[in-house]
Amino acid sequence: MMNGRERLIADAVLAALLLVVPAFLLHSDSRFAGSLAGFVLGASAAALTILLLAYPMTKYSTRLKALVTRCVSMPTLLAFHAYAGIVAAFLALLHTGHKLQSPLGIALLTSMLIVVVTGFVGRYYLPQTAMELRQQQSHLATLRSAYEHTAAATSSPDRDQRDGAGIHALALQDLPLLQLVDGISDLESAIGSNEAVKAIFMQWIGLHVLAAIVMYALLAVHVATEVYYGLRWLA
Secondary structure, eight states: OOOHHHHHHHHHHHHHHHHHTTHHHHOOOTTGGGSHHHHHHHHHHHHHHHHTTHHHHHHTOHHHHHHHTTTSOHHHHHHHHHHHHHHHHHHHHHHTTTOOOSHHHHHHHHHHHHHHHHHHIIIIIHHHHHHHHHHHHHHHHHHHHHHHHHHHHHTSGGGGGOTTTHHHHHHHHHHHHHHHHHHHHHHHHHHHHHHHHHHHHHHHHHHHHHHHHHHHHHHHHHHHHHHHHOOGGGO
């Protein structure tokens, strides 16, 4: 579940990533990526990207999970996975010098940003939506139960025998039914909307995995290319 502080951090990070895009129009340096500083930033981003594999490898390997969780809990490892991905994306953006000159670099950066954004959806917004959905379903069950009991009470054979109440008492009994019906209708609509959002978010998780596979493949090609052609800052 995402608390208020984590929600604020998530929103701030996603906004910051969007604000970085105009930097490509305001500033660019085609030589920065090959400089010493650019190399350090790129190497750091690549190292953090490799470390991101620690969480999925631990999660899906029973033996590795038993070994790793002796030192680090899975929630802590997941938090590292999320925030290290953010830092890696920022370092990669800085590494480019806001100048993308090759289709490989563009594809790599695009896939990395997709991984970060979809990862945040899976880490924060999907659990939040699932929690809200459970709460709404629980509340709906309560309202339906109240409706059934109220309807049974108002339709009982002796309801017309109440002393001194008459039609006014019957109207007062019918009022909660109308309120319950409205509440049930509103909740059913909200649950339908949340279920649709959850289904979309689940598709985003699939996109996250697919984008991650593409990103690591492109990263391997990028690193191999740099090693093959040499580091320009050494030339």
